[in-house]
Amino acid sequence: MLDVRRLRLLRDLSQLGTIAAVAKIHTYTPSAVSQQLAALEREAGVALLERSGRRVVLTPAGAVLAKHAETVLSALEEAGAAVAAAGNELSGPLHIGAFPTAVRTLLPEALVTLGRDHPRLELMVTELDPADAPEALRERRLDVALIHDYDVLPTAxxxxLEESPLLEETVFLAVRAGSGFAGIHSAADAAWIAGTPGTVCHAVTLQLCHTAGFSPRIRHYADDFAAVLALVAAGQGVSLVPQLAAADPPSGVRLLPLGARRRTRIAHRSGAAGHPAVIAFTEAVRASTAGYLAH
Incomplete structure (x- = not known):
């Protein structure tokens, strides 16, 4: 019988590429991961790993088993969802991940609804960049998450994981009122305010500027859009701001709509779509999003 925990390690190795990376996300030592994968090889009766230079790679048999491991893990999620659906009342923790603007605008009303309709559900919110959410979901640190990408820089x-669309927003170029900017092409020589490197917002700033034919001269790094808009109002540069963050800009800021769109999705592990807590969250956040946009 193949051990499910070891199958998860093999699946993660197929995705992350190194034993060190697998060890990091599971808070194991690399030696412990290697030992568990060696035990899985004994269970399978075939070689699953082989050396390629200084790295370990999956053998053809290992790649086949890693693919089936994904199916097994998804089936376990479905089984857990079915058991939860057979219960009389939702209870226990629900770990929710979301990016900062969603935490501020879309989540509060959804949390109120969930708390009212399912008082025994323990709601736990973690604010994080969308780039970090998929790994957190696969590691089971999150049960459901709001993630986003941009149409000019799509990600999956x-x-x-499974995803469903929630919201599309206009992206604006935020500039100081009274400035002569007419769009992103006119901001080639401007100072820029961007998200910290490694975030989705930083990557899309580079992408949109490169598409416009220049590399942005980034002067400030800020991940909170309220801080970004304050810096723009103070004449410290221009920046990209999505619609959710631009609902109430400070005086002294002008917003120029661009052709780009930010796309928010609801994500969870494969097989968890039928879990009643995931269903309840999805319904609540869809209702709160519709209500927020209607205001």
Missing amino acids: GGQG
Whole structure:
């Protein structure tokens, strides 16, 4: 019988590429991961790993088993969802991940609804960048998450996850009122305010500027859009701001709509779509999003 925990390690190795990376996300030592994968090889009766230079790679048999491991893990999620659906009342923790603007605008009303309708559900919110959410879901640190990408820089959660669309927003170029900017092409020589490197917002700033034919001269790094808009109002540069963050800009800021769109999705592990807590969250956040946009 193949051990499910070891199958998860093999699946993660197929996605992350190194034993060190697998060890990091599971808070194991690399030696412990290697030992568990060696035990899985004994259970399978075939070689699953082989050396390639200084790295370990999956053998053809290992790649086949890693693919089936994804199916097994998804089936376990479905089984857990079915058991939860057979219960009389939702209870226990629900770990929710979301990016900062969603935490501020879309989540509060959804949390109120969930708390009212399912008082035994323990709601736990973690604010994080969308780039970090897929890994947190696969590691089971989150049960459901709001993630986003941009149409000019599409991304996908990857193996082991399912997503459904929630919202599309206009992206604005935020400039100081009274400035002569007419769009992103006119901001080639401007100072820029961007998200910290490694975030989705930073990547899309580079992408949109490169598409416009220049590399942005980034002067400030800020991930909170309220801080970004304050810096723009103070004449410290221009920045990209999505619609949710631009609902109430400070005086002294002008917003120029661009052709780009930010796209928010609801993500969870494959097989968890039928879990009643995931269903309840999805319904609540869809209702709160519709209500927020209607205001």
